[in-house]
Amino acid sequence: MPPAARAVLVDLLAGARAGRGGAAVVRGEAGIGKTTLLRHVTDGLSGVRLLWVNGAEFEADFAYAAVHQLTRPLHERIGGLPAAQRNALAVALGLGEGGTPSRFAVGLALLGLLSDAAREQSVVCVVDDAQWLDRASAQALAFVARRVANESVAFVFGVRDAHVIAELEGLPVLTLPRLSDQVARRLLASSLLGPVDDQVRERILAEARGNPLALLELPRRLGPAVLAGGFGLPTPVSPASRIEQSYQQQVSRLSEDARVLLLVAAAEPLGDPGLLWRAADLLGVGPQAGPEAEASELIELGGQSRFRHPLVRSAVYTAASPAERRRVHGALAQVTDPLTAPDRRSWHRAQSLSRPDEEVAADLLRCAERARRRGGAAAEAAFLEQATGLTAEPRLRAERSLAAARAAMEAGSFESALTLVEAAEGGPIDATGRVQAELLRGRAAFFGDGAADAVGHLVAAADLDPGRARTHLLDALQAGLVVGRSSPAARDALAAARRAPAPAGERSTADELLDALVGYLDGDLAVVPVLLGMLSDVADPLWAGRLSLAALLAVELWDVALEDRLAGRAVDSARAGGTLMVLPVGLWMQAMAAAQRGDLLDAAALNSEADGIAEVTGVPPHWYGRLFAAAVRGVDAEARPLFDRVLAESHARRKGMLTATVHAAAALHANGVADHRAALASARLAVADGDLGTSSLALPELVEAAVRCGEQDTAQEAFARLSRHASAAGTDWALGVRAALAALLSDDPAELHAEAVARLDAAGLRVWRGRALLHQGAWLRRDGRRGQAREALRTAHELFTAVGAEGFAERARVELAAAGEQARPAGLGAVELLTGQELNIARLVATGATSREVADRLFLSPRTIDAHLRSVFRKLDVTSRRQLADVLGRDA
Secondary structure, eight states: OOHHHHHHHHHHHHHHHTTOOEEEEEEEOTTSSHHHHHHHHHTTOOSEEEEEEEOOGGGTTSTTHHHHHHHGGGGGGGGGSOHHHHHHHHHHTTSSOOSOOOHHHHHHHHHHHHHHHHTTSEEEEEEESGGGOOHHHHHHHHHHHTTOTTTTEEEEEEEETTOOOGGGTTSOEEEOOOOOHHHHHHHHHHHOOSOOOHHHHHHHHHHHTTOHHHHHHHHHHHHHHHHHHOTTOOOOOOHHHHHHHHHHHHHHTSOHHHHHHHHHHHHOTTOOHHHHHHHHHHTTOOTTHHHHHHHTTSEEOSSSOEESSHHHHHHHHHHSOHHHHHHHHHHHHHHSOTTTOHHHHHHHHHHTOSSOOHHHHHHHHHHHHHHHHTTOHHHHHHHHHHHHHTOOSHHHHHHHHHHHHHHHHHTTOHHHHHHHHHHHHTSOOOHHHHHHHHHHHHHHHHHTTOHHHHHHHHHHHHHHOGGGHHHHHHHHHHHHHHHOTTSHHHHHHHHHHHTOOOOSSSOOHHHHHHHHHHHHHTTOGGGHHHHHHHHHOTTOGGGTTOHHHHHHHHHHTTOHHHHHHHHHHHHHHHHHHTOTTTHHHHHHHHHHHHHHHTOHHHHHHHHHHHHHHHHHHOOOOOOHHHHHHHHHHTOHHHHHHHHHHHHHHHHHTTOHHHHHHHHHHHHHHHHHTTOHHHHHHHHHHHHTTOOTTHHHHTHHHHHHHHHHTTOHHHHHHHHHHHHHHHHHHOOHHHHHHHHHHHHHHOSSOHHHHHHHHHHHHHHTOHHHHHHHHHHHHHHHHHTTOHHHHHHHHHHHHHHHHHHTOHHHHHHHHHHHHHTTOOOOOOOOOHHHHSOHHHHHHHHHHHTTOOHHHHHHHHTOOHHHHHHHHHHHHHHHTOOSHHHHHHHHHHHO
16 A cells, blocks of 8 residues: 555545545556555544445436435435525435526535534545546535535545546546555465466566556466466456456356345445345345355445445446346336335336337436436436337437437537437438437537537538528537637638528528628628627527627627626526536636726636636636736736647637637737737737637737837728727727727827727726826827826826736836826735635625625635635735725725
8 A cells, every 4th residue: 555645645534634624536547456545544533424435337327326325324414404505405316306406506515514514523525436426426526525625524536547537637636556566576475375386476467567456366266276387377458357357257156146146236336235135035036145245255245235346346247148137127126116216216127128118218208307307417318318228119219319419418428419319310310300410419519629510510400400590500600700710610601601591481580690690700890780789688598509609799899898798697597597517608708808897806706716617517718818817917927828828729729719819818918018019910810810809809909019019001901990890889998999099090199099088988998998098198298298198197007006907007107207207116906915716705705795605606615715714804904894895996
């Protein structure tokens, strides 16, 4: 056992007993000793409540199965949770009825449950074989494991090396190495009871490759004769396979009754002794089977059956014939209570059949519906897939396969969804089914980071479905524009949209949007009011599945307030409906709007909240808000590494739009720190392909950089493009920026400067208002009006300092000094002093929210909120929540 790994785990458990919770992931290949290590460090622990669950491959399709097992000793405490949490957890665990619970509500309830138990004694949660966790449990457990820093709770996950569990990424990892040759030889010698040929010993050591379990199990399988003479050694295979073969040979030496008993235990991973023995009796298993099975040291029977190693379970199950497995599942179905465990009974019934059965298939459909109400998309998909396999009628089978694919898609199982789509396409599928298949393929590609591939499927769906073709083409355009305006995907989508037939009958909102969008992409600025009008109806269901398109258009059309409203609507809807794939995207969109307004405090808090949710859901990060926040801050050490990182990612993912956005942010940053030559180069790259959003984000940087670099022709050309778009949009943001840049190109800019300051103030864009004041003050100083210049420059400097825009603040300081006034040094603000999590908590507390309310919003425990608040108070030198509101108000 590696001393270092043991020491880390001992420290983790000791910390939990002292009120410093934490989590760790123990990784290693099968048989390396993960389970042994976990048992060693937890055996004999006093003053703690040990909760242990083993992930089981057969449970992977049951939503919250692992959470149910882990928390079974705490179920009587669920009634003490707040009502919303209590209801969510009860529904998720099948202990109550209700609407589909948000996975975050379930996670928060689980956190509250463990926190409540930890008030009496520390709680240690061991999740072994976590690679077999159902996805809902993996998300909930990982969610809680990241939020126990201030609780007397520790989590330890055991995971096989070959498996990647996205939900656990980022947690501290302990990797168990193979044994050294010297230690392996000692372990092998300790397991040998007779003479061993030297060549056989070396062969065993070579095959085991330092795997402890292989070193112990291989000699048992070979037997004395082979060990002595070296005859008949197997062909080398993976250690896990060799170990399973060894267990299977041990099982084969047992009586038939003992083998059947082991198979029952393997097929019912809950380890419920009542189910085990009732099924065994039904199968005619004799009374001596239990003692014989335990004597083999393959299983422990008692309060709960437990195999000596998870590989024993798979060895027993895979060694059984299909007929034997069906017989055992049939017995388990008969003894499972249809009232208290209908889903498990149906699952066993399905496994017991060798031919289609419509009655059981219909029962599985009811199970799928119950899973959907509990928020278990993966379980819903599994039940639907089983129902498909038991459906004889070909057309109905194809329909159910598509339904299973849809559920798998919602669960994030894109590969499984595509397999089910292929199965449906292999049967008799009607026109509606073919459309659904193409749409599913398109959505799988889009959400699986293959938006370019999505376009072809969505265009194909439009060709097959004339009645809804325009809606499908709208989605194809969204996918293409997300990839990049100049990409083949975007060109194909636009070409298909151009040739779309006119709508038959009354025009829908989707029809209006498609025509306006195509017109805009073809250069018709007259449609801008139409697009703005449709975007303004943020409650229109049209935008529910098109948040990316909505965000692009709002920025392209110069309306930060609209961008914020659309994001806010999406966030509120996602919170209410538990749509966790949408929630972080909406928050990142809000963060982008906050960065554009100059509210870096809000941007940091929103980015932090979104990142925390993305850790659990596995949603890939959206960088836009973080890019522009870094650009506004103007700190090279922060901004340039971020730009380089995201630029490399955008190139690797072939995301032209993301690449353009990085260049736009880099141009803003470079202008802020007065590196106008770099700004000019970045801005040119940003606007080269005409991606949506660059009109408002990059063209202004190109105009200013060109002016500062003396490239008047470039500045005039870029300003003409900007002016056309700004006039069409007509927002205060657009017209204010146009006036500010027109002033840089004018010989008599007095009125233009005044208009820019007023409009940008009305738009609530503090950074741009500061830039307009900076331009105005610099012009007034050069015009000899030093008093008026100092007033404008002083206001600009104060604005930039309050925002935290260090680059622009330095530019204002230099200009102010040239006008004869030294700017007052600024102290560090909340943005610089606090972490992202602290900023988020402080911001919410400053609004008057209680610790419990903030905990519910951020999916943390109240104790964690209070711990962060103590740190916030210390850093900001305040002693009350009212003072906190004052400090943040000054920094806002």
